[in-house]
Amino acid sequence: MPELPEVEVTMLGIRKALLDRTIKKVILGDKPLRAPLDPALYNLEGAKVLQLGRRAKYIMVHTDKGGLILHLGMSGHLRVLPKETALQKHDHFALINDLEEEIILNDARRFGLVVYVPEGQDPNELPFIKKLGPEPFDDSFNAQYLYSRLKGSSSAVKKLLMDNSIVVGVGNIYASEVLFASGISPKRCGNTISLEECSLITKHIRSILKAAVRSGGTTVRDFSGADGRPGYFALKLKVYGRRGEPCPVCNSPIVSATIGMRNSFYCPKCQK
DNA sequence: AGTGGCACCTGTGTGC
């Protein structure tokens, strides 16, 4: 489901129910997600939430009794629901705050992740966080940097944009959209992308991700924010999911191709 | 080291 905009929208959506509130109860489902649910998560009962943030597609929660890291995987979503809402199928993790609101993680495919970070441990030092590349909105993510990372690679540029160690937050939908906006074929090898093209790519990653956050994210199948409302950026997608439809610029039919085992959409005429 | 392929899991849509 979620790329950076969807995670950002979700994080903002649960913010009000968590920030400066106390976690009264932790509920763990019995099925494992990407990793089994750690019983140490119960340490968060009685904790006061000090800060909420996002790193890549991870939601980071800091409390006075340790940290919590949430990842939505492919199908996960977090909802804030009124007190005593019964858990549904695929609800695997829940927090109840001091207002008795329930913050529930539902994840049919169980590719998500819930991690407890013991008090005093720096979450940024966890291996899966430490290896992440720059945030797309960081100054360090610029044309020169991207060029240096692409120029040695024979992989398709679209696959490289989805590589977390190069830049975080760009998933399958936005990689297609960014390359369309940049006029670059998703099949081009990284080592054929010029510095000028890297400048276009960095610019469009920022503008498209920002616009998607403003629209409440992209709902392709079943994404919704913490209030249950869908995102509306799907209406603004120019190529993703539009095989056979006319290119919004030149009217040629949009085509799709499998790149790095993921479906990719592009205009063969506009994208060289 | 860099790269491609596959695995994890369930739900949904399509075609027969």
Place this chain on the structure above:
DNA sequence: TGCACACAGGTGCCAC
């Protein structure tokens, strides 16, 4: 209607 199959927004591990 039922069934089989392909596919879905992410990520980590494996073998080359």
